[in-house]
Amino acid sequence: MEEKIKAKVMDAPKIRRALHRMVTEISERNRDLSNLVIVGIRTRGIYIGKRISKMIKELEKIEIPVGVLDITLYRDDFSELESQHMVKKTEINFSVADKDVLLVDDVLFTGRTIRAAMDSLIDLGRPKTIQLLVLIDRGHRELPIRADYVGKFLPTSKREIVQVQLKEIDESDEILITEPAEI
Amino acid sequence: MHFDHKHLLGIEPLSKEEILAVLDTAESFLEISTREVKKVPTLRGKTVINLFFEPSTRTRSSFELAAKRLSADIINFSKLASSVVKGETLKDTVLNLEAMQSDAIIIRHSCPGAPHYVSTFCRSHVINAGDGAHEHPTQALLDAFTIRQEKKNLDGLKVLIVGDILHSRVARSNIFLLNKLGARVVCVGPPSLLPQEFEKLGVECDYNFDRAIEGADVIMMLRIQLERQQKNFFPSLREYREIFSLTQKRFRRAKKSAIIMHPGPINRGVEISTDLADSTKSVILKQVENGIAVRMAVLYLLLGGKERETTD
Numbered sequence: 001m002e003e004k005i006k007a008k009v010m011d012a013p014k015i016r017r018a019l020h021r022m023v024t025e026i027s028e029r030n031r032d033l034s035n036l037v038i039v040g041i042r043t044r045g046i047y048i049g050k051r052i053s054k055m056i057k058e059l060e061k062i063e064i065p066v067g068v069l070d071i072t073l074y075r076d077d078f079s080e081l082e083s084q085h086m087v088k089k090t091e092i093n094f095s096v097a098d099k100d101v102l103l104v105d106d107v108l109f110t111g112r113t114i115r116a117a118m119d120s121l122i123d124l125g126r127p128k129t130i131q132l133l134v135l136i137d138r139g140h141r142e143l144p145i146r147a148d149y150v151g152k153f154l155p156t157s158k159r160e161i162v163q164v165q166l167k168e169i170d171e172s173d174e175i176l177i178t179e180p181a182e183i
Numbered sequence: 184m185h186f187d188h189k190h191l192l193g194i195e196p197l198s199k200e201e202i203l204a205v206l207d208t209a210e211s212f213l214e215i216s217t218r219e220v221k222k223v224p225t226l227r228g229k230t231v232i233n234l235f236f237e238p239s240t241r242t243r244s245s246f247e248l249a250a251k252r253l254s255a256d257i258i259n260f261s262k263l264a265s266s267v268v269k270g271e272t273l274k275d276t277v278l279n280l281e282a283m284q285s286d287a288i289i290i291r292h293s294c295p296g297a298p299h300y301v302s303t304f305c306r307s308h309v310i311n312a313g314d315g316a317h318e319h320p321t322q323a324l325l326d327a328f329t330i331r332q333e334k335k336n337l338d339g340l341k342v343l344i345v346g347d348i349l350h351s352r353v354a355r356s357n358i359f360l361l362n363k364l365g366a367r368v369v370c371v372g373p374p375s376l377l378p379q380e381f382e383k384l385g386v387e388c389d390y391n392f393d394r395a396i397e398g399a400d401v402i403m404m405l406r407i408q409l410e411r412q413q414k415n416f417f418p419s420l421r422e423y424r425e426i427f428s429l430t431q432k433r434f435r436r437a438k439k440s441a442i443i444m445h446p447g448p449i450n451r452g453v454e455i456s457t458d459l460a461d462s463t464k465s466v467i468l469k470q471v472e473n474g475i476a477v478r479m480a481v482l483y484l485l486l487g488g489k490e491r492e493t494t495d
Contacts (some may be wrong), residue, residue: 073225073483086207123218
Protein backbone atom coordinates (compact mmCIF):
# COMPACT_ATOMS: atom_id res chain seq x y z
CA MET A 1 0.00 0.00 0.00
CA GLU A 2 1.34 3.40 -1.01
CA GLU A 3 1.60 5.94 1.76
CA LYS A 4 1.69 9.67 1.48
CA ILE A 5 3.73 11.64 4.01
CA LYS A 6 1.58 14.47 5.33
CA ALA A 7 3.79 15.98 7.98
CA LYS A 8 7.01 15.54 9.93
CA VAL A 9 6.05 16.00 13.53
CA MET A 10 9.28 15.53 15.44
CA ASP A 11 12.94 15.15 14.57
CA ALA A 12 15.82 13.79 16.64
CA PRO A 13 16.47 16.89 18.82
CA LYS A 14 12.75 17.31 19.54
CA ILE A 15 12.41 13.66 20.53
CA ARG A 16 15.44 13.97 22.79
CA ARG A 17 14.07 17.09 24.48
CA ALA A 18 10.68 15.46 25.01
CA LEU A 19 12.32 12.41 26.60
CA HIS A 20 14.44 14.66 28.83
CA ARG A 21 11.37 16.53 30.03
CA MET A 22 9.57 13.29 30.82
CA VAL A 23 12.59 11.95 32.72
CA THR A 24 12.45 15.07 34.90
CA GLU A 25 8.76 14.50 35.48
CA ILE A 26 9.40 10.85 36.38
CA SER A 27 12.04 11.71 38.97
CA GLU A 28 9.82 14.46 40.35
CA ARG A 29 6.89 12.14 40.81
CA ASN A 30 8.74 9.03 42.03
CA ARG A 31 10.60 9.96 45.17
CA ASP A 32 11.98 6.46 45.51
CA LEU A 33 13.47 5.77 42.09
CA SER A 34 15.07 2.58 43.39
CA ASN A 35 11.61 1.03 43.34
CA LEU A 36 11.06 1.93 39.67
CA VAL A 37 11.26 -0.61 36.86
CA ILE A 38 10.65 -0.01 33.16
CA VAL A 39 8.64 -2.33 30.92
CA GLY A 40 8.72 -1.54 27.22
CA ILE A 41 5.96 -2.78 24.92
CA ARG A 42 7.21 -4.48 21.78
CA THR A 43 8.66 -3.19 19.54
CA ARG A 44 9.42 0.52 19.82
CA GLY A 45 8.46 0.81 23.47
CA ILE A 46 11.57 -1.23 24.27
CA TYR A 47 13.94 1.31 22.74
CA ILE A 48 12.18 4.28 24.26
CA GLY A 49 12.30 2.48 27.62
CA LYS A 50 16.03 1.87 27.24
CA ARG A 51 16.66 5.53 26.41
CA ILE A 52 14.65 6.63 29.44
CA SER A 53 16.65 4.26 31.65
CA LYS A 54 19.91 5.66 30.29
CA MET A 55 18.79 9.25 30.87
CA ILE A 56 17.70 8.50 34.44
CA LYS A 57 21.13 7.01 35.04
CA GLU A 58 22.82 10.17 33.76
CA LEU A 59 20.57 12.41 35.80
CA GLU A 60 20.10 10.48 39.03
CA LYS A 61 22.98 7.94 38.93
CA ILE A 62 20.62 5.04 39.41
CA GLU A 63 20.24 1.94 37.25
CA ILE A 64 16.63 1.20 36.27
CA PRO A 65 16.08 -2.29 34.81
CA VAL A 66 14.21 -2.55 31.49
CA GLY A 67 11.97 -5.50 30.61
CA VAL A 68 10.22 -6.41 27.36
CA LEU A 69 6.52 -7.16 27.10
CA ASP A 70 4.83 -8.88 24.16
CA ILE A 71 1.08 -8.39 24.36
CA THR A 72 0.01 -10.64 21.47
CA LEU A 73 -1.46 -13.28 23.79
CA TYR A 74 -3.56 -10.67 25.58
CA ARG A 75 -5.10 -8.98 22.54
CA ASP A 76 -8.88 -8.57 22.61
CA ASP A 77 -9.23 -8.91 18.84
CA PHE A 78 -7.55 -12.30 18.77
CA SER A 79 -10.35 -14.25 17.09
CA GLU A 80 -11.07 -11.48 14.58
CA LEU A 81 -7.60 -11.25 13.11
CA GLU A 82 -7.30 -12.43 9.54
CA SER A 83 -4.15 -14.38 10.23
CA GLN A 84 -2.28 -15.09 13.39
CA HIS A 85 0.20 -12.64 14.78
CA MET A 86 3.56 -14.13 15.54
CA VAL A 87 4.09 -14.25 19.28
CA LYS A 88 7.42 -12.93 20.44
CA LYS A 89 9.07 -13.34 23.78
CA THR A 90 8.22 -11.51 26.96
CA GLU A 91 11.52 -10.94 28.73
CA ILE A 92 11.14 -9.47 32.19
CA ASN A 93 14.04 -10.70 34.30
CA PHE A 94 12.89 -9.03 37.49
CA SER A 95 9.85 -9.26 39.71
CA VAL A 96 7.20 -6.61 39.19
CA ALA A 97 5.54 -7.34 42.52
CA ASP A 98 5.35 -4.21 44.72
CA LYS A 99 7.32 -2.20 42.13
CA ASP A 100 6.44 1.08 40.51
CA VAL A 101 6.22 -0.06 36.92
CA LEU A 102 6.73 2.46 34.15
CA LEU A 103 5.00 1.07 31.09
CA VAL A 104 6.43 2.53 27.87
CA ASP A 105 4.96 2.60 24.38
CA ASP A 106 5.50 4.73 21.29
CA VAL A 107 1.95 5.80 20.41
CA LEU A 108 -1.19 5.89 22.54
CA PHE A 109 -4.24 5.44 20.31
CA THR A 110 -7.32 3.36 21.20
CA GLY A 111 -5.88 2.27 24.56
CA ARG A 112 -6.44 -1.40 23.82
CA THR A 113 -2.72 -2.21 23.72
CA ILE A 114 -2.32 -0.64 27.15
CA ARG A 115 -5.30 -2.60 28.52
CA ALA A 116 -3.65 -5.81 27.26
CA ALA A 117 -0.29 -4.76 28.68
CA MET A 118 -1.77 -4.05 32.12
CA ASP A 119 -3.55 -7.41 32.22
CA SER A 120 -0.36 -9.12 31.22
CA LEU A 121 1.69 -7.26 33.86
CA ILE A 122 -0.75 -8.07 36.62
CA ASP A 123 -0.52 -11.77 35.72
CA LEU A 124 3.22 -11.50 36.35
CA GLY A 125 2.78 -10.07 39.83
CA ARG A 126 1.02 -7.25 41.66
CA PRO A 127 2.82 -3.97 40.97
CA LYS A 128 2.53 -1.18 43.53
CA THR A 129 1.69 1.27 40.77
CA ILE A 130 1.63 1.24 36.98
CA GLN A 131 2.47 4.48 35.21
CA LEU A 132 2.28 5.02 31.49
CA LEU A 133 4.73 6.89 29.28
CA VAL A 134 4.13 7.44 25.56
CA LEU A 135 6.00 9.46 22.99
CA ILE A 136 2.81 10.43 21.13
CA ASP A 137 -0.80 10.64 22.29
CA ARG A 138 -2.86 10.78 19.13
CA GLY A 139 -6.36 10.66 20.69
CA HIS A 140 -9.30 8.44 19.63
CA ARG A 141 -9.44 6.45 22.85
CA GLU A 142 -11.86 3.53 23.00
CA LEU A 143 -11.14 2.73 26.66
CA PRO A 144 -10.84 4.94 29.74
CA ILE A 145 -7.04 5.10 29.70
CA ARG A 146 -4.67 8.06 29.87
CA ALA A 147 -0.91 8.45 29.97
CA ASP A 148 1.04 9.88 32.93
CA TYR A 149 3.86 11.18 30.75
CA VAL A 150 3.29 12.32 27.18
CA GLY A 151 6.00 13.41 24.73
CA LYS A 152 3.56 15.22 22.48
CA PHE A 153 -0.19 15.48 22.06
CA LEU A 154 -0.94 15.08 18.39
CA PRO A 155 -4.49 15.56 17.13
CA THR A 156 -5.02 13.22 14.19
CA SER A 157 -7.83 11.89 12.05
CA LYS A 158 -8.55 8.19 12.36
CA ARG A 159 -7.44 7.59 8.80
CA GLU A 160 -3.99 8.93 9.43
CA ILE A 161 -1.08 6.80 10.55
CA VAL A 162 1.48 7.96 13.07
CA GLN A 163 4.87 6.47 12.32
CA VAL A 164 7.48 6.54 15.02
CA GLN A 165 10.93 5.79 13.68
CA LEU A 166 13.81 5.19 16.05
CA LYS A 167 17.41 4.91 15.02
CA GLU A 168 17.82 1.62 16.93
CA ILE A 169 15.72 -0.16 14.29
CA ASP A 170 14.82 2.44 11.67
CA GLU A 171 17.03 4.78 9.71
CA SER A 172 16.73 7.80 11.96
CA ASP A 173 14.79 9.40 14.81
CA GLU A 174 11.68 10.81 13.23
CA ILE A 175 7.94 10.95 13.77
CA LEU A 176 5.73 11.24 10.70
CA ILE A 177 2.05 11.47 9.94
CA THR A 178 1.20 9.51 6.83
CA GLU A 179 -2.00 8.63 5.10
CA PRO A 180 -2.84 5.68 2.86
CA ALA A 181 -3.01 6.86 -0.77
CA GLU A 182 -6.45 7.22 -2.36
CA ILE A 183 -7.69 4.04 -3.97
CA MET B 184 6.72 -16.37 8.73
CA HIS B 185 3.40 -18.13 8.39
CA PHE B 186 1.59 -21.25 9.31
CA ASP B 187 -1.54 -21.46 7.23
CA HIS B 188 -3.16 -24.81 7.92
CA LYS B 189 -6.49 -25.74 9.38
CA HIS B 190 -5.23 -29.04 10.76
CA LEU B 191 -1.97 -30.55 11.91
CA LEU B 192 -2.12 -34.07 10.50
CA GLY B 193 1.55 -34.78 9.96
CA ILE B 194 5.00 -33.35 9.36
CA GLU B 195 5.18 -34.63 5.78
CA PRO B 196 2.96 -31.87 4.28
CA LEU B 197 4.72 -29.02 6.13
CA SER B 198 7.39 -26.79 4.65
CA LYS B 199 10.65 -25.97 6.39
CA GLU B 200 9.40 -22.40 7.00
CA GLU B 201 6.21 -23.66 8.63
CA ILE B 202 8.15 -25.97 10.91
CA LEU B 203 10.41 -23.08 11.91
CA ALA B 204 7.35 -20.89 12.53
CA VAL B 205 6.06 -23.45 15.05
CA LEU B 206 9.46 -23.75 16.74
CA ASP B 207 9.93 -19.97 16.96
CA THR B 208 6.45 -19.51 18.37
CA ALA B 209 7.16 -22.22 20.94
CA GLU B 210 10.22 -20.23 22.11
CA SER B 211 7.89 -17.49 23.22
CA PHE B 212 5.58 -19.88 25.05
CA LEU B 213 8.37 -21.51 27.05
CA GLU B 214 8.54 -18.66 29.52
CA ILE B 215 4.82 -18.81 30.40
CA SER B 216 5.24 -22.16 32.16
CA THR B 217 7.90 -20.65 34.43
CA ARG B 218 5.65 -17.83 35.67
CA GLU B 219 3.92 -17.83 38.98
CA VAL B 220 0.58 -17.58 37.16
CA LYS B 221 1.13 -20.14 34.40
CA LYS B 222 -1.67 -18.90 32.22
CA VAL B 223 -2.46 -16.44 29.46
CA PRO B 224 -6.00 -15.60 28.30
CA THR B 225 -5.40 -16.17 24.59
CA LEU B 226 -7.76 -19.08 23.87
CA ARG B 227 -10.41 -18.17 26.41
CA GLY B 228 -13.77 -19.57 25.36
CA LYS B 229 -12.34 -22.18 22.99
CA THR B 230 -13.17 -25.82 23.57
CA VAL B 231 -10.61 -28.51 22.91
CA ILE B 232 -11.31 -32.23 23.00
CA ASN B 233 -8.69 -34.86 23.74
CA LEU B 234 -9.90 -37.92 21.88
CA PHE B 235 -7.57 -40.78 22.77
CA PHE B 236 -8.31 -44.26 21.48
CA GLU B 237 -4.92 -45.47 22.70
CA PRO B 238 -3.28 -45.12 26.09
CA SER B 239 -1.02 -42.13 26.73
CA THR B 240 0.44 -40.29 29.71
CA ARG B 241 2.75 -37.70 28.27
CA THR B 242 0.98 -36.59 25.13
CA ARG B 243 -2.50 -36.41 26.63
CA SER B 244 -1.51 -34.52 29.76
CA SER B 245 0.86 -32.32 27.78
CA PHE B 246 -1.93 -31.28 25.41
CA GLU B 247 -4.25 -30.80 28.36
CA LEU B 248 -1.83 -28.50 30.17
CA ALA B 249 -1.01 -26.64 26.94
CA ALA B 250 -4.70 -25.93 26.35
CA LYS B 251 -5.27 -24.93 29.98
CA ARG B 252 -2.28 -22.59 30.04
CA LEU B 253 -3.84 -20.83 27.05
CA SER B 254 -7.16 -20.66 28.98
CA ALA B 255 -9.04 -23.02 26.66
CA ASP B 256 -11.53 -25.50 28.10
CA ILE B 257 -10.57 -29.11 27.52
CA ILE B 258 -12.31 -32.40 28.03
CA ASN B 259 -10.70 -35.80 27.95
CA PHE B 260 -12.24 -38.70 26.22
CA SER B 261 -10.82 -42.17 26.52
CA LYS B 262 -11.95 -45.21 24.64
CA LEU B 263 -12.73 -47.45 27.59
CA ALA B 264 -15.01 -45.02 29.39
CA SER B 265 -17.02 -44.17 26.28
CA SER B 266 -19.75 -45.47 24.02
CA VAL B 267 -17.12 -46.79 21.64
CA VAL B 268 -17.23 -49.97 23.71
CA LYS B 269 -20.95 -50.07 22.89
CA GLY B 270 -20.10 -50.05 19.19
CA GLU B 271 -20.30 -46.38 18.24
CA THR B 272 -18.25 -45.64 15.11
CA LEU B 273 -15.39 -43.14 14.96
CA LYS B 274 -17.43 -40.83 12.74
CA ASP B 275 -20.46 -40.84 15.05
CA THR B 276 -18.26 -40.30 18.08
CA VAL B 277 -16.61 -37.27 16.49
CA LEU B 278 -19.89 -35.82 15.20
CA ASN B 279 -21.45 -36.13 18.63
CA LEU B 280 -18.52 -34.48 20.35
CA GLU B 281 -18.53 -31.77 17.73
CA ALA B 282 -22.21 -31.14 18.37
CA MET B 283 -21.01 -29.90 21.75
CA GLN B 284 -19.33 -27.02 19.86
CA SER B 285 -15.71 -28.06 19.97
CA ASP B 286 -13.07 -25.91 18.31
CA ALA B 287 -10.26 -28.43 18.15
CA ILE B 288 -10.05 -32.20 18.36
CA ILE B 289 -6.80 -33.86 19.32
CA ILE B 290 -6.94 -37.45 18.21
CA ARG B 291 -4.85 -40.53 18.82
CA HIS B 292 -5.91 -43.70 17.10
CA SER B 293 -4.31 -47.05 16.29
CA CYS B 294 -5.37 -46.76 12.61
CA PRO B 295 -3.01 -44.81 10.38
CA GLY B 296 -4.95 -42.02 8.69
CA ALA B 297 -7.70 -41.80 11.31
CA PRO B 298 -7.09 -38.06 11.91
CA HIS B 299 -7.07 -37.46 8.14
CA TYR B 300 -10.40 -39.23 7.85
CA VAL B 301 -11.86 -37.20 10.72
CA SER B 302 -10.64 -33.97 9.11
CA THR B 303 -12.73 -34.72 5.98
CA PHE B 304 -16.05 -34.26 7.75
CA CYS B 305 -15.12 -32.27 10.82
CA ARG B 306 -15.62 -28.54 11.35
CA SER B 307 -13.07 -28.37 14.16
CA HIS B 308 -9.32 -28.17 13.82
CA VAL B 309 -7.86 -31.67 13.94
CA ILE B 310 -4.49 -32.38 15.55
CA ASN B 311 -2.87 -35.75 15.10
CA ALA B 312 -1.54 -37.04 18.42
CA GLY B 313 -0.36 -40.30 16.87
CA ASP B 314 -2.04 -42.48 14.26
CA GLY B 315 -0.88 -46.09 14.27
CA ALA B 316 2.66 -46.38 12.96
CA HIS B 317 2.18 -43.38 10.67
CA GLU B 318 2.93 -39.97 12.25
CA HIS B 319 3.16 -38.19 15.59
CA PRO B 320 3.85 -34.62 14.49
CA THR B 321 3.95 -32.81 17.84
CA GLN B 322 6.52 -35.31 19.14
CA ALA B 323 8.81 -34.59 16.18
CA LEU B 324 8.31 -30.85 16.68
CA LEU B 325 9.23 -31.02 20.36
CA ASP B 326 12.22 -33.21 19.54
CA ALA B 327 13.42 -30.66 16.99
CA PHE B 328 12.80 -27.87 19.50
CA THR B 329 14.91 -29.70 22.09
CA ILE B 330 17.72 -30.38 19.62
CA ARG B 331 17.70 -26.74 18.58
CA GLN B 332 17.88 -25.70 22.23
CA GLU B 333 20.98 -27.84 22.76
CA LYS B 334 22.68 -27.48 19.37
CA LYS B 335 21.39 -24.13 18.03
CA ASN B 336 20.96 -25.50 14.50
CA LEU B 337 19.90 -28.82 13.02
CA ASP B 338 21.68 -28.33 9.75
CA GLY B 339 24.41 -30.94 9.23
CA LEU B 340 23.89 -32.74 12.55
CA LYS B 341 24.22 -36.51 12.58
CA VAL B 342 21.08 -37.85 14.22
CA LEU B 343 20.68 -41.53 15.05
CA ILE B 344 17.26 -43.07 15.47
CA VAL B 345 17.67 -46.44 17.13
CA GLY B 346 15.32 -49.33 17.72
CA ASP B 347 11.92 -50.34 16.43
CA ILE B 348 11.75 -48.06 13.40
CA LEU B 349 9.10 -50.16 11.67
CA HIS B 350 6.37 -49.63 14.25
CA SER B 351 7.35 -46.11 15.23
CA ARG B 352 5.27 -43.09 14.25
CA VAL B 353 7.78 -41.00 16.19
CA ALA B 354 10.56 -42.20 13.87
CA ARG B 355 8.54 -41.39 10.74
CA SER B 356 7.61 -37.89 11.83
CA ASN B 357 11.18 -37.26 12.92
CA ILE B 358 12.59 -38.51 9.64
CA PHE B 359 10.36 -36.10 7.68
CA LEU B 360 11.20 -33.20 9.95
CA LEU B 361 14.94 -33.76 10.31
CA ASN B 362 15.31 -34.17 6.55
CA LYS B 363 13.51 -30.88 5.91
CA LEU B 364 15.76 -29.11 8.41
CA GLY B 365 18.94 -30.48 6.86
CA ALA B 366 20.09 -33.04 9.43
CA ARG B 367 21.74 -36.30 8.42
CA VAL B 368 19.52 -39.10 9.69
CA VAL B 369 20.81 -42.62 10.33
CA CYS B 370 18.34 -45.32 11.37
CA VAL B 371 19.65 -48.25 13.37
CA GLY B 372 17.90 -51.48 14.31
CA PRO B 373 17.56 -55.16 13.53
CA PRO B 374 16.65 -55.81 9.86
CA SER B 375 13.27 -57.16 10.93
CA LEU B 376 12.42 -53.77 12.49
CA LEU B 377 14.22 -51.63 9.91
CA PRO B 378 13.17 -52.56 6.37
CA GLN B 379 15.42 -51.25 3.63
CA GLU B 380 12.43 -49.32 2.21
CA PHE B 381 13.20 -46.63 4.76
CA GLU B 382 16.09 -45.50 2.58
CA LYS B 383 13.46 -44.19 0.17
CA LEU B 384 12.56 -41.62 2.84
CA GLY B 385 16.05 -40.19 2.49
CA VAL B 386 17.78 -41.76 5.47
CA GLU B 387 20.70 -44.13 5.87
CA CYS B 388 20.01 -47.56 7.36
CA ASP B 389 22.68 -49.21 9.44
CA TYR B 390 22.37 -52.53 11.24
CA ASN B 391 25.53 -52.04 13.26
CA PHE B 392 24.98 -49.71 16.21
CA ASP B 393 28.66 -49.56 17.19
CA ARG B 394 29.60 -48.36 13.73
CA ALA B 395 26.71 -45.98 13.24
CA ILE B 396 27.17 -44.18 16.55
CA GLU B 397 30.65 -42.90 15.59
CA GLY B 398 30.48 -39.11 15.44
CA ALA B 399 26.78 -38.86 16.26
CA ASP B 400 25.46 -35.54 17.62
CA VAL B 401 22.06 -36.80 18.71
CA ILE B 402 20.99 -40.31 19.68
CA MET B 403 17.28 -40.86 19.72
CA MET B 404 16.35 -44.16 21.34
CA LEU B 405 12.95 -45.69 20.65
CA ARG B 406 10.94 -47.91 22.90
CA ILE B 407 10.56 -51.56 22.00
CA GLN B 408 6.81 -51.64 21.43
CA LEU B 409 5.97 -54.96 22.97
CA GLU B 410 2.24 -54.35 22.43
CA ARG B 411 2.70 -54.11 18.68
CA GLN B 412 4.70 -57.29 18.35
CA GLN B 413 2.50 -60.28 17.83
CA LYS B 414 5.16 -61.70 15.55
CA ASN B 415 8.68 -62.34 16.80
CA PHE B 416 10.86 -59.62 15.35
CA PHE B 417 13.94 -60.63 17.31
CA PRO B 418 14.92 -63.84 19.07
CA SER B 419 14.95 -62.54 22.64
CA LEU B 420 14.96 -59.33 24.63
CA ARG B 421 18.37 -60.32 25.96
CA GLU B 422 19.83 -60.59 22.48
CA TYR B 423 18.27 -57.30 21.44
CA ARG B 424 19.78 -55.64 24.48
CA GLU B 425 23.24 -56.99 23.63
CA ILE B 426 23.18 -55.48 20.15
CA PHE B 427 20.96 -52.40 20.29
CA SER B 428 20.91 -51.12 23.85
CA LEU B 429 22.56 -47.76 24.51
CA THR B 430 25.23 -48.41 27.12
CA GLN B 431 28.07 -46.27 28.47
CA LYS B 432 30.53 -48.25 26.40
CA ARG B 433 28.66 -47.56 23.17
CA PHE B 434 27.91 -43.98 24.04
CA ARG B 435 31.63 -43.20 24.33
CA ARG B 436 31.92 -43.68 20.55
CA ALA B 437 29.58 -40.76 19.86
CA LYS B 438 30.69 -37.13 19.88
CA LYS B 439 31.63 -35.77 23.30
CA SER B 440 28.81 -33.25 23.04
CA ALA B 441 26.23 -35.84 22.00
CA ILE B 442 22.81 -35.81 23.62
CA ILE B 443 20.43 -38.69 24.33
CA MET B 444 16.74 -38.45 23.56
CA HIS B 445 13.79 -40.74 24.07
CA PRO B 446 10.10 -40.08 23.38
CA GLY B 447 9.13 -42.16 26.42
CA PRO B 448 7.98 -44.25 28.07
CA ILE B 449 11.43 -45.77 28.54
CA ASN B 450 12.10 -49.42 29.24
CA ARG B 451 15.03 -49.04 31.60
CA GLY B 452 17.72 -51.58 30.95
CA VAL B 453 16.23 -52.61 27.59
CA GLU B 454 16.88 -49.92 24.98
CA ILE B 455 18.82 -47.66 27.33
CA SER B 456 20.82 -48.27 30.48
CA THR B 457 19.50 -46.61 33.62
CA ASP B 458 22.66 -44.63 34.35
CA LEU B 459 22.60 -43.05 30.88
CA ALA B 460 18.89 -42.26 31.04
CA ASP B 461 19.53 -40.34 34.25
CA SER B 462 22.83 -38.77 33.14
CA THR B 463 23.47 -35.15 32.22
CA LYS B 464 23.73 -36.24 28.58
CA SER B 465 20.07 -37.19 28.62
CA VAL B 466 17.52 -34.54 27.65
CA ILE B 467 14.55 -36.86 28.11
CA LEU B 468 12.82 -34.70 30.73
CA LYS B 469 13.65 -31.53 28.80
CA GLN B 470 11.68 -33.06 25.93
CA VAL B 471 8.68 -33.43 28.21
CA GLU B 472 8.98 -29.87 29.45
CA ASN B 473 9.35 -28.48 25.93
CA GLY B 474 6.38 -30.53 24.80
CA ILE B 475 3.98 -28.17 26.54
CA ALA B 476 5.41 -25.06 24.89
CA VAL B 477 5.39 -26.73 21.47
CA ARG B 478 1.78 -27.86 21.87
CA MET B 479 0.78 -24.40 23.06
CA ALA B 480 2.33 -23.05 19.87
CA VAL B 481 0.43 -25.55 17.73
CA LEU B 482 -2.90 -24.74 19.41
CA TYR B 483 -2.20 -21.03 19.11
CA LEU B 484 -1.27 -21.19 15.44
CA LEU B 485 -4.27 -23.36 14.49
CA LEU B 486 -6.94 -21.68 16.61
CA GLY B 487 -5.69 -18.12 16.21
CA GLY B 488 -7.21 -15.91 13.55
CA LYS B 489 -10.41 -16.30 11.57
CA GLU B 490 -11.65 -19.49 10.01
CA ARG B 491 -9.45 -20.08 7.02
CA GLU B 492 -10.42 -21.41 3.63
CA THR B 493 -7.42 -23.70 3.33
CA THR B 494 -8.11 -27.39 3.38
CA ASP B 495 -5.45 -29.92 4.06
